[in-house]
Every structure is written in structure tokens, then in C-alpha cells.
Amino acid sequence: MSRNTEESLARSEARLAWLLVLPTLAILLSIALFPLLWTVWESLHLHDLRMPWRGRPFIGLANYAEALTDTRFWQAMGHTAAFTLVSVTVELGLGLALALVLHHRYRGRGLVRAAVLVPWAMPTVVAALVWRLMFESPVGIVNAVLTDLGVMREPLVWFTHPLAAWVPVILADVWKTTPFVAILLLAGLQTIDPTLYEAARIDGAGPWQQFCHITLPLLRPAFLVALIFRTLDAWRVFDLIYVLTGGGPGTATEPIALYAFGVMFSHLRFGFGAALSVLIFLVSFALALLYIRALGREGRGVA
Amino acid sequence: MLLLCTARIHPVFLLMLLLTACHSPSQDIVLTFSSSAVGAEAEVLQRQLARFMAAHQGIQVIQRVTPDAADQRRQLYVQWLNARAGEPDILQLDIIWTPEFAAAGWLLPLDSFAPPREAFFPMTIAANQWAGQLYALPWFVDVGMLYWRTDLLAGPPRTFDELMQLVTRARTDAALPFGFIWQGARYEGLVTVFLEYLGGFGGQIMDDRGRIVVDSPAAVRALTAMRDAIYRDGAVPPSVLTWQEEQVRFAFQNGQAVCMRNWPYAYRLLQDSAASLVAGKFSVALMPATADGSPTATLGGSQLAINAHTDHPQAAYQLIDYLTRPEQLVERARALGVYPPRPALYDGSLLAGVFPVPPDQVRHIIERAVPRPVTPVYAELSHILQIALHRALTRQQDPTAALADAARAMCALLERVDLSPQAGP
Numbered sequence: 046m047s048r049n050t051e052e053s054l055a056r057s058e059a060r061l062a063w064l065l066v067l068p069t070l071a072i073l074l075s076i077a078l079f080p081l082l083w084t085v086w087e088s089l090h091l092h093d094l095r096m097p098w099r100g101r102p103f104i105g106l107a108n109y110a111e112a113l114t115d116t117r118f119w120q121a122m123g124h125t126a127a128f129t130l131v132s133v134t135v136e137l138g139l140g141l142a143l144a145l146v147l148h149h150r151y152r153g154r155g156l157v158r159a160a161v162l163v164p165w166a167m168p169t170v171v172a173a174l175v176w177r178l179m180f181e182s183p184v185g186i187v188n189a190v191l192t193d194l195g196v197m198r199e200p201l202v203w204f205t206h207p208l209a210a211w212v213p214v215i216l217a218d219v220w221k222t223t224p225f226v227a228i229l230l231l232a233g234l235q236t237i238d239p240t241l242y243e244a245a246r247i248d249g250a251g252p253w254q255q256f257c258h259i260t261l262p263l264l265r266p267a268f269l270v271a272l273i274f275r276t277l278d279a280w281r282v283f284d285l286i287y288v289l290t291g292g293g294p295g296t297a298t299e300p301i302a303l304y305a306f307g308v309m310f311s312h313l314r315f316g317f318g319a320a321l322s323v324l325i326f327l328v329s330f331a332l333a334l335l336y337i338r339a340l341g342r343e344g345r346g347v348a
Numbered sequence: 349m350l351l352l353c354t355a356r357i358h359p360v361f362l363l364m365l366l367l368t369a370c371h372s373p374s375q376d377i378v379l380t381f382s383s384s385a386v387g388a389e390a391e392v393l394q395r396q397l398a399r400f401m402a403a404h405q406g407i408q409v410i411q412r413v414t415p416d417a418a419d420q421r422r423q424l425y426v427q428w429l430n431a432r433a434g435e436p437d438i439l440q441l442d443i444i445w446t447p448e449f450a451a452a453g454w455l456l457p458l459d460s461f462a463p464p465r466e467a468f469f470p471m472t473i474a475a476n477q478w479a480g481q482l483y484a485l486p487w488f489v490d491v492g493m494l495y496w497r498t499d500l501l502a503g504p505p506r507t508f509d510e511l512m513q514l515v516t517r518a519r520t521d522a523a524l525p526f527g528f529i530w531q532g533a534r535y536e537g538l539v540t541v542f543l544e545y546l547g548g549f550g551g552q553i554m555d556d557r558g559r560i561v562v563d564s565p566a567a568v569r570a571l572t573a574m575r576d577a578i579y580r581d582g583a584v585p586p587s588v589l590t591w592q593e594e595q596v597r598f599a600f601q602n603g604q605a606v607c608m609r610n611w612p613y614a615y616r617l618l619q620d621s622a623a624s625l626v627a628g629k630f631s632v633a634l635m636p637a638t639a640d641g642s643p644t645a646t647l648g649g650s651q652l653a654i655n656a657h658t659d660h661p662q663a664a665y666q667l668i669d670y671l672t673r674p675e676q677l678v679e680r681a682r683a684l685g686v687y688p689p690r691p692a693l694y695d696g697s698l699l700a701g702v703f704p705v706p707p708d709q710v711r712h713i714i715e716r717a718v719p720r721p722v723t724p725v726y727a728e729l730s731h732i733l734q735i736a737l738h739r740a741l742t743r744q745q746d747p748t749a750a751l752a753d754a755a756r757a758m759c760a761l762l763e764r765v766d767l768s769p770q771a772g773p
Contacts, residue, residue: 094430094452095724096765183587205589205742293534294589295739310423312728313452 081326087319094313101316108320118321121301122328128211128300129279132218136275137268139219140226145260147227148234158231165224173288176217180204187213207297210290214298218285222278226271233267234260266340273336277329301325377663382412382425383440383650388616392683400670407663412436418536422727429454429655437658438667441484441651443475443719444536444726449653450478451724456654457481461665468689475719476651483653485672486689488680490611490648491717492544493632495618500606504633506643508548508573511607511636515583518606527583529596530609534738537592539720539730540646541609542737545570547644547718548637553733554721560762562733563748563755566640571740571747578741589741601626609635611648615704616685632704634713647717649689687714725765732757 091104112118147158164172179186180203188200203209237260245255283302286292292299292307302325309318385393397409412435414421422445428436429449441449449455459481465473472486496504500518505511515527531537546552551566561567577584588596593610600608601618603625608614621627634643652668654661670676677688681702687710693699694711703710721729736754739745745753 093765094426095448096451097453099766181590183585202586202589205586207742207744291534293738294742295534295735295744297742297744307731310426311419311731312725313426313448 084319084322084326087316088323090316092314092316092319094315104316108317109324111317112320112324117296117299117304118301118324120296121299121304124298125280125282125300125302128214128218128282129276132215132222133272133275133279135215135219136223136226137271139223140230140271141264141268143223143227144230144234147231161224161227163224164221165228167221169221169284170288172221173217173285176213176220177204177289180213204290205294207294210294210298214286214289217289218279218282221285222275226275229271229274230264230267233264236267237263269336269340273333273340276332276336280329280332281325376406376408377660379407379409379438379660379663379667380412380436381409381438381667382414382421382436383438384416384421385411385413386416388683392680396671396676396679400667403670404663404666407666409667418442425449429657432657434655434657434659437655437660437664439653439655440487441653443472443486443490443647443649443651444730446476446484446651446653447478447722448724448726450481450483454656455483456656456658456661456664457483458485458654458665458668461669463669467692469691469714471647471715471717471719472649472651472689475647475722476653477722478724484651485653485668487650487652487672488677488686489689489714489717490613490650491645491687491713492540492609492611492635492648493645493713494635495600495608495610495614495630495632497606497626497629498631499629504631505607505636507638508545508577508636512577512581512583515606516581519583522606524604524606526585526599526605527581528577528607528609529584529588529591529599529605531592531596532584532588532738532741533590533592534734535592536730536734538737539733540648542571542574542733543646543718543720544609544635544644545574546641548635548641549573550638550641553729560755560758562758563751567751568747569638571737571751575741575743575747579743589738600630612685612687612703630704643716645713645717647714647719649687691715723767725761725767728761729758732761 088108089103089105090101091099091107092101093099143161147154147161180188182188183200183202187203188197191197192200201209203213241259241263242255245259250258281302282300283306286298286300286303287306290298292303296304301321305318305321305325308314308321312318381397383393393411397411401407401409414424422442425439425441425445429452439455446455450457463482463485465482468486469489472489473482476482476484476486494504497518500522501514505514511528518524519527530541532541543553546567549566549570551561551564551570553560553562555561574584578586578588591599593614596608596610597614597617599605600610600614601624615632618624618630619627634645637643652671654664654668658664672689674688674690674693677690678693678698680686681688681693681699685703687703688694688699691711691714694707699707699710720726723729733754736745736750740747740750
């Protein structure tokens with residue numbers, strides 16, 4: 046085959062490839078990039094549905110300036126960061142333990158694996174309602190059990206205490222998403238070559254040494270994937286808290302997504318709400334970049 | 349080829365469409381109507397809509413079901429109306445939404461239909477106006493009231509101190525879990541309860557000139573009294589800080605409380621001896637007051653308005669006009685116990701025996717009811733206040749600081765939207 050025909054073949058193949066990818070690209074642009082750019086554009090305008098007579102003037106970065114000097118914004122950011130840190134840490138720890146258990150060979154493993162996924166499969170709103178019922182009333186199951194056990198002398202009104210209100214929120218999130226983390230880590234565990242453990246045993250390594258020197262290092266890529274997914278998800282937490290506490294008492298459990306939602310759909314301030322959304326996006330994006338860089342370095346390290 | 353085909357078929361198709369349109373009998377106008385429709389309320393409404401359709405051949409009314417929770421319904425409306433949807437044609441609005449929706453250009457002004465404004469309570473008309481035009485007609489009036497147990501108290505308490513004393517004693521004697529219960533969750537209901545305490549202590553949210561006075565000493569005293577009732581007197585359970593209307597009603601209905609603050613809708617439900625343990629054992633009164641203020645009822649209620657983008661404004665108004673006529677309002681009142689917005693209906697015997705107190709007393713309560721600020725930014729004003737109240741009541745802030753924060757944020761809001769009293773609307 047001459048070089049010429051080879052080149053033209055390659056070129057036509059490339060053309061075909063682009064042609065085939067084009068619909069996907071168009072869809073991606075229209076559903077991912079366009080709304081994003083629209084939101085950025087919106088965030089540079091004063092757009093208040095309650096006052097159409099003020100028009101929709103361009104106001105530069107004024108919405109951002111307002112957000113960054115707004116104490117409620119910073120409180121909400123703080124709540125979201127704390128929620129993300131605590132819930133993701135617990136989820137990864139429990140998820141790892143669960144994955145190790147599921148990885149073991151025993152009778153009925155398939156059944157247990159399916160059962161573990163049930164909380165993850167349940168709609169968040171339904172799960173949140175169940176958790177609220179358990180915590181809400183003075184005769185609810187949590188108060189009843191804790192007072193019966195003597196942990197508390199009298200029932201606690203969980204949702205009226207700025208710190209106690211976080212307990213059902215974190216518990217519900219951990220309950221719901223630990224299975225997801227466990228499944229991701231289980232997949233990671235299954236890629237580890239069993240001969241490595243065999244070799245380690247022959248060299249006289251105990252289970253703990255095997256765990257620290259084989260399992261953990263080789264599980265790191267899967268760990269990072271779980272970390273990225275969970276962090277970005279937790280950072281945008283909305284439905285769970287909307288149903289459980291509504292952000293209360295006061296604004297003590299209000300995450301940033303709930304604040305942005307209220308600004309847009311309750312106060313009808315679309316420009317300011319868009320600015321808040323862009324800020325949420327920027328933080329998520331920065332977190333993703335950070336993790337991807339860490340993941341990349343990890344990949345090189347393993348290679 | 350494909351293009352050619354369509355080009356050839358297209359005009360023929362159009363012609364056919366035109367012909368069928370000309371030959372068929374006049375097409376029915378279809379109105380969509382969004383309102384709350386559960387239980388007895390749905391039954392009454394269906395009867396009334398059926399009568400309306402029988403009397404107006406050619407108009408068909410379809411109900412568009414929306415969530416019963418006010419906040420959720422409002423969010424749905426906002427999404428529809430902001431998208432300029434022509435449906436629903438007729439909307440049931442909470443009294444505090446009218447100025448906001450009217451200012452946004454989402455509602456049709458009703459003035460051109462010559463509505464009988466003077467037939468309704470003046471305050472309910474004022475609350476439905478924006479920039480001098482009327483945008484909705486009142487459907488029923490809500491007023492916040494004190495429900496009290498006639499088997500536990502000799503009479504309704506007149507002052508807040510008396511309320512605390514009577515409730516505490518009766519609660520101990522009857523071994524009830526709760527004394528006095530009200531809507532304390534962080535939502536609009538909390539503001540309506542606060543407004544009643546506020547009036548009782550002689551305070552206001554906004555003064556007559558539109559200035560924010562929610563941080564006045566009277567307001568601090570009112571909020572302190574609400575807080576003390578929970579933590580000092582123990583008459584109000586801390587659980588109320590997560591309760592809305594229905595949780596409060598259930599507790600009272602199950603005989604767990606001496607007094608409750610609620611709207612008129614609760615009366616019919618509490619009288620139903622099949623479900624209620626307090627049927628025949630309660631009455632209603634105005635909320636108590638101090639010597640500095642007067643007994644206050646917050647004005648609430650539902651309105652009917654027309655979507656600005658409706659295709660059938662005339663038919664839509666006919667329906668609103670029909671539903672707000674005296675006969676329909678009386679039927680609603682008899683079936684649901686809700687208060688009609690026409691003062692004339694309270695004369696004579698039309699409504700005798702329908703309410704827990706004689707009709708002329710109900711009219712008296714409505715006439716003295718206090719409206720919430722009429723402004724397109726009410727939702728945001730209220731939200732600021734809800735947060736401050738809830739922070740103070742959950743002991744995250746003391747009442748003085750919470751109300752000072754609220755007043756500052758409310759002033760900043762009015763200034764930002766050019767609605768502060770200096771600038772005027």
C-alpha cells in the first residue's frame with residue numbers, strides 16, 4: 046500500500062470519526078456548556094422577577110461582590126464544607142470496612158451484596174422523610190430508644206438545636222451513600238491480584254501487614270474515585286436537608302445549594318441566584334481538578 | 349424528495365384543518381383552574397364547578413392539582429408563570445402573593461371587568477391591589493384565633509400572663525402533655541403567630557409610613573414572651589418549633605393541649621367526633637393582649653386571580669365571579685367552616701350556627717384583622733423575619749439581637765429594591 050493512500054485513508058477515517066462524535070458533542074454542548082454559560086451571563090445582570098420594570102441591566106460583578114460580603118453565604122459555605130468533610134470521611138471509612146466484608150467468600154454473599162445496596166437505591170426524599178419521622182417527635186423511635194437506654198434523661202427536640210440537628214442529617218447521608226462507596230471499593234478490591242497475597246503469606250506477612258502493604262496502596266485509585274464522587278455530591282447536598290431540616294433551626298443547617306435555591310425560587314432574584322450557582326460550580330470544579338491531579342500523580346506512582 | 353412531498357401536502361392539510369374548524373360546532377373553551385382540592389373542599393368545589401358549567405354552555409373547567417403546602421404551590425406557580433404558560437388560567441393565591449405576582453406582570457388586572465369591590469371586606473381588597481389596580485378577588489378569609497378547651501377553662505384568657513397561668517394550671521390538673529401550642533416551624537406560619545403576639549404588645553412590622561419597626565421595644569417584649577412561654581413557663585413545648593398547622597391541629601384534636609392558635613379551617617375538623625377527642629369541648633376567641641396592645645388576628649386567606657397569559661380572560665373572570673357570589677360562598681362556609689369575604693353575609697341568619705361564635709362576632713374579628721405588609725418583596729421580608737424569630741426561639745440569639753438583625757436586613761432589602769419609604773414605590 047502506498048503512503049499516499051494510507052494517508053488519505055487515515056484522513057477519511059478521522060473525518061468519519063468526527064462525524065460520528067458530532068451528535069454527542071452537540072448534545073454535550075447544548076446540555077452542559079450552554080446552561081453553564083447562560084448562568085454565567087445571567088449572574089452578571091440584575092435580574093429580579095419581582096421588579097420587571099427595572100429591566101435586566103448589566104451590573105458586572107456586583108452580584109458576586111454581594112455574595113462575598115454576605116454573612117449568610119459564608120455560613121452556608123461553612124455548613125456545606127463541614128457536612129462534606131464529616132459525611133465523606135465517615136462514608137469512606139465505613140465503606141472500606143463494608144467492602145472488605147463483602148469481598149470475603151462466604152455463603153449467601155450475593156444476597157448480602159444486594160441487601161447492602163438497598164439504601165442507595167431508595168429515593169433521597171423518601172429516605173429523608175423516614176429519618177425525619179424517626180427523629181422528629183418526642184415519642185419517635187430515636188428518642189424512645191435513647192431514653193429507655195438511659196442515654197438521655199428526657200427526649201431531645203433534635204431539629205431545634207443548631208448542632209443536634211446535624212445528627213440526623215449526617216446519619217441519613219452516611220446510611221444512604223456508604224453502600225455506594227462500598228461497591229466502588231469492592232470493585233477495586235477485586236482487581237488486586239490474589240497471587241500478591243499468596244506471595245506475602247509465603248514471605249511471612251500477617252493479615253495486618255498484608256492490608257497495609259498490599260490492599261491499601263492498590264486500593265488507592267478506587268479510593269480516589271469514590272472520594273471524588275462523594276465529595277462533589279456532598280458539596281451539592283440539597284434534597285436531603287430540604288426535607289430533613291429545611292436548613293433550620295434558623296439557618297444552622299443551611300447548605301449553599303439550599304440558599305441558592307431559596308434566592309432563586311423563593312425570592313425570585315435570578316441574577317444573584319445565578320452568581321451563587323456559579324460560585325458553587327467553581328468550588329466543585331476546583332475540588333475536581335485537585336482530585337484529578339492527585340489521581341494522575343497516583344497513577345504515575347503506581348506505574 | 350421529502351421536502352417536495354411536505355410542500356405539496358402542507359397547503360392541503362391547512363385547508364382541511366380550516367374546513368373542519370369552520371364546520372364543527374363552536375369549540376368549547378377549556379379553563380384550567382389550580383386550587384387546593386382535598387377532602388370536603390374538593391367535593392364542594394366539584395359541585396360548584398359542575399353548576400357553573402351547566403349554566404355556562406361552552407365553557408369547560410378542568411382542575412389542575414397542585415401541592416397543598418403553600419410554599420410548594422408558590423414555587424410551582426413561579427415556574428409556570430415565569431415561563432409565560434397560559435395555563436392554569438385561574439390561580440388560587442395566598443393573600444401575600446398577589447402584590448408579588450402582580451408586580452411581576454403575571455396576573456391580569458381585574459378592573460376592566462368591573463368587579464364589585466365594595467361588596468368585600470376593604471382590607472381583603474387592599475391586600476389584592478398593586479399600583480392602584482385590583483388583581484384578585486378574595487375567596488375566603490382566614491384569621492388567626494385562639495382555640496381553648498371549654499372543659500378545662502372557665503373562659504378564654506384575656507392577657508398573655510393569664511394565658512400562661514390558666515394553661516399551666518389546667519395542664520397540670522388534667523395531666524396533659526402540652527399547654528399552649530402554635531405554629532413555630534421556620535415558615536410563614538411563624539410570622540403570623542408572631543404578628544398576633546406583636547399586636548398584643550402594641551408593636552408592628554412596618555409602621556403606617558412603611559418604615560421597618562420590627563426591632564421596637566414592644567416587638568422585643570413580644571418575642572421574649574413567646575420564648576419565655578417555652579423555656580421559662582414550660583407552657584409551650586419546644587416541639588412546636590418544628591410544627592406547622594396540621595401538627596398543631598392533630599395535637600389539639602387528640603386532646604393533648606389546653607389551647608392552640610390556628611386558622612378557622614380547624615373548627616369543622618375538630619367538631620367531627622369520629623376523629624376528634626375534643627368535639628364539643630372547645631371554643632374560639634381572639635388571641636390575648638397586654639395593656640399596651642390589643643387582641644390581634646393575622647389576616648390571611650385565599651384569592652382567585654387570572655393568569656396574565658390566559659387565552660380566555662372573559663371566561664376566566666366569569667368563573668371567578670361565579671365562585672365569589674354569595675350563594676357559593678355560603679355553601680363553602682357551611683361545608684368547610686371557612687369565612688366568606690363578603691361582610692353582608694354575616695347579617696341575618698344565613699350563617700347562623702355555622703361558626704363556633706355568632707356570625708357578627710366573626711365579622712368583628714375579621715374587621716380588626718391585621719394584614720401583613722403589602723409589597724412585592726413580602727416573601728423575602730418574611731423569610732428574613734422567619735430566620736430571626738426561629739433563631740431567637742431556638743436560643744441561638746437573644747430576641748433583641750435577632751430583631752435588630754432582622755430590621756437591618758429588611759431595611760437593606762427595601763433600599764436595594766428602591767421600595768424604602770424615602771424613595772416610595
